[in-house]
Amino acid sequence: MLVVSDLVAAYGKIEALKGVSLRAETGRITCLLGPNGAGKTTLMMSIAGILKPRRGSIRLGDTELTGLSPARIVGQGIALVPENRLVFPQMSVLENLLAGAYQRGDKAEIAADVERMYDRFPRLRERREQLAGTLSGGEQQMLAVARALMSRPRVLLMDEPSLGLAPLVVAEIFRIVSELNRDGTTIFLVEQNAHMALQVAHHFYLMEQGRVTFSGSPGQLAEDEVIQRAYLGARRAGG
Amino acid sequence: MIDFVQNTIDGVMIGASYGLLALGFTLIFGVMRRLNLSYGPSIMIGAYLGTLIYVQFSAGPVAVVVMTVLGAVLAGIYVERLCFAPMAASAGIASMVSSFAIWMQLEQAAILILPRHTYPFPPLATGAPLELGPFLLRIDHLMMLACALLLSAGVQYVIYRSRFGLALRAIIGNPVAAHLVGIDVKTSVMLAFAGASAVGGIAGYLVLAIDQQVTPMFGMWATMKGLIAMMIGGLGSIPGAILGGLVLGVVEAHSLWHFGPQVRDLVAYLLLFACLVLRPSGILGDAPAAETSIGRRSA
Numbered sequence: 001m002l003v004v005s006d007l008v009a010a011y012g013k014i015e016a017l018k019g020v021s022l023r024a025e026t027g028r029i030t031c032l033l034g035p036n037g038a039g040k041t042t043l044m045m046s047i048a049g050i051l052k053p054r055r056g057s058i059r060l061g062d063t064e065l066t067g068l069s070p071a072r073i074v075g076q077g078i079a080l081v082p083e084n085r086l087v088f089p090q091m092s093v094l095e096n097l098l099a100g101a102y103q104r105g106d107k108a109e110i111a112a113d114v115e116r117m118y119d120r121f122p123r124l125r126e127r128r129e130q131l132a133g134t135l136s137g138g139e140q141q142m143l144a145v146a147r148a149l150m151s152r153p154r155v156l157l158m159d160e161p162s163l164g165l166a167p168l169v170v171a172e173i174f175r176i177v178s179e180l181n182r183d184g185t186t187i188f189l190v191e192q193n194a195h196m197a198l199q200v201a202h203h204f205y206l207m208e209q210g211r212v213t214f215s216g217s218p219g220q221l222a223e224d225e226v227i228q229r230a231y232l233g234a235r236r237a238g239g
Numbered sequence: 240m241i242d243f244v245q246n247t248i249d250g251v252m253i254g255a256s257y258g259l260l261a262l263g264f265t266l267i268f269g270v271m272r273r274l275n276l277s278y279g280p281s282i283m284i285g286a287y288l289g290t291l292i293y294v295q296f297s298a299g300p301v302a303v304v305v306m307t308v309l310g311a312v313l314a315g316i317y318v319e320r321l322c323f324a325p326m327a328a329s330a331g332i333a334s335m336v337s338s339f340a341i342w343m344q345l346e347q348a349a350i351l352i353l354p355r356h357t358y359p360f361p362p363l364a365t366g367a368p369l370e371l372g373p374f375l376l377r378i379d380h381l382m383m384l385a386c387a388l389l390l391s392a393g394v395q396y397v398i399y400r401s402r403f404g405l406a407l408r409a410i411i412g413n414p415v416a417a418h419l420v421g422i423d424v425k426t427s428v429m430l431a432f433a434g435a436s437a438v439g440g441i442a443g444y445l446v447l448a449i450d451q452q453v454t455p456m457f458g459m460w461a462t463m464k465g466l467i468a469m470m471i472g473g474l475g476s477i478p479g480a481i482l483g484g485l486v487l488g489v490v491e492a493h494s495l496w497h498f499g500p501q502v503r504d505l506v507a508y509l510l511l512f513a514c515l516v517l518r519p520s521g522i523l524g525d526a527p528a529a530e531t532s533i534g535r536r537s538a
Contacts, residue, residue, distance in 0.1 A: 071422060
C-alpha cells in the first residue's frame with residue numbers, strides 16, 4: 001500500500017501541496033481528480049522523487065520514500081507514466097522498452113517481458129523499430145505505459161493518461177488500466193477525465209488547491225458534482 | 240601532384256588528432272548540450288602531469304600515457320562538478336562562462352606546477368618514416384590515425400550498443416523520463432564527462448608526443464581545434480567529429496604549404512565561418528546547431 005501523509009511541497013514560496021494525505025490500496029485502482037493547478041502532478045512528481053517535498057511522508061509498505069533518489073524509488077517498485085508521456089523520441093520503441101527495464105539484469109526475462117508488452121499492445125510490435133517520436137499520441141501513451149511496466153512495478157502511477165487523446169483512444173487506455181489492475185498491478189491514477197476515471201476506480205479522491213477535499217468510492221458523490229469540482233474546483237464553482 | 244598527395248596525407252594524419260579532440264568535445268556537448276570551454280585546458284593539465292613525471296622521474300611512455308589520461312579525467316570531473324553539475328538545465332550560459340573561468344584557473348595552475356614556458360614531451364615512435372613510392376608516412380602519424388578510427392568506433396559502439404549508451408541516449412532524449420525509468424542521471428553524466436575527458440587525454444597525448452613539447456597554450460589550442468572540427472563535422476555526431484577533424488587537417492595542410500603557418504589558422508577560421516553560413520548543421524549533422532544528433536538511434 002502506498003501511503004502519503006501530510007505532504008507539503010512548494011515552488012519557492014508558493015505551496016502546491018498543503019498537507020496532502022491519501023493512500024492507494026494494494027491491488028486496487030485509486031483515482032485522484034481535480035482541476036488544473038490543484039497540485040496533482042506535483043504530488044506524482046513528489047512520489048516519484050523528481051520533486052523533493054518540504055514536509056510529510058510517502059511510504060510504500062514499510063519503506064519511507066521521501067529523500068530517496070528517483071532511481072532508488074524505481075528500485076522500490078514504483079513506476080510513473082508521466083504527464084505528456086515523455087517517451088524517448090529519438091530511440092526506437094524497443095529501445096524505449098529496454099530503457100524501462102534499465103535496473104533489471106535478467107536479460108531473458110526482459111526479452112520475455114518485451115514480448116508480453118507486444119502482446120498487450122500489438123501496435124507497439126508493429127512499430128518496434130520505429131522512432132518513438134514518430135508515433136501518434138495514443139501510441140506514445142501505450143509506449144509510456146509499457147515502458148513503465150517493464151520495471152515490473154508494484155505500484156503504477158499514471159498522470160493524466162487521457163490528456164490530448166481522441167475519445168476512442170481514451171476508452172482503450174482505460175480498458176488497459178482495468179486489465180492491468182485485474183492482472184494484479186496496484187494503480188494510482190491522476191485524471192481530469194472524471195467520467196472515465198470513475199468508471200474504473202475503486203476509490204477516488206478530489207483535490208483542490210493543494211488539499212484533498214473529498215475521499216470516497218464512486219457513487220458516493222453525484223457524478224455531476226464530481227465533474228464540476230474536478231474541472232472547476234468547488235470554491236469557484238460553488239460561488 | 241606529388242606535393243598535393245603528400246600534403247593531403249599529412250593533413251589526414253594531423254586531422255586525425257583534431258578528430259579525436261572533437262570526439263571528446265562532441266560527447267560532452269551531445270550529452271549535456273553545453274559547451275565546455277575548459278575541455279582543452281583539462282587535457283593540458285593531464286599533459287602537464289604527464290610531462291612532470293617525465294621530467295622529474297624520467298617516467299617511461301606507458302606511465303606518461305596513463306598519467307596524461309588520468310590527469311585529464313580528473314580535471315574533467317573537476318570541471319563537471321564545478322561548472323555543470325550544480326547548474327540547472329536552463330543555465331547553459333552560466334555553465335559556459337564558469338567553464339571559461341576554470342580554463343583560466345587551470346592555465347595558471349599549469350604555470351605554477353611547471354613555471355618554464357615549454358617542457359619536453361616524450362616521443363611516441365622514433366623510427367624512420369615509411370616510404371611508399373614518393374610519399375612519406377610517419378609511424379607516429381599512422382598510430383594517431385589508427386587511434387582515431389578505433390576510438391571513434393569504440394565510442395560509437397558504447398553509445399549505440401551498450402547499456403550505458405542506452406542510459407546516455409535516454410538522458411539526451413528526456414532527462415526527467417530518464418530519472419523515471421530508474422537511470423542514475425547524475426552519475427551517468429559524470430561518467431560520460433570522464434569518458435570524454437579520457438578520449439581528450441589520449442588525443443592530447445598523441446598530439447604532444449608528435450610535437451615533443453608542451454606549453455600552457457596547448458589548452459586553448461585543443462579547445463579551438465576540437466571546437467572547429469566538431470562544428471564542421473556536425474554537432475553531436477560521432478563519425479562527424481572524425482570527418483570534421485580530417486577535413487580541417489587537410490585544408491590546413493594545403494594552406495600551410497601554399498601560404499605559410501600564419502595563413503593556415505586564418506583558413507581554419509574561414510572554413511568554420513563558411514561552414515556555419517552554408518551548412519550550419521555541419522557535414523554529418525542532420526539538425527541545426529541547437530540540436531544534437533548523438534541521441535538518435537543510428538548515426
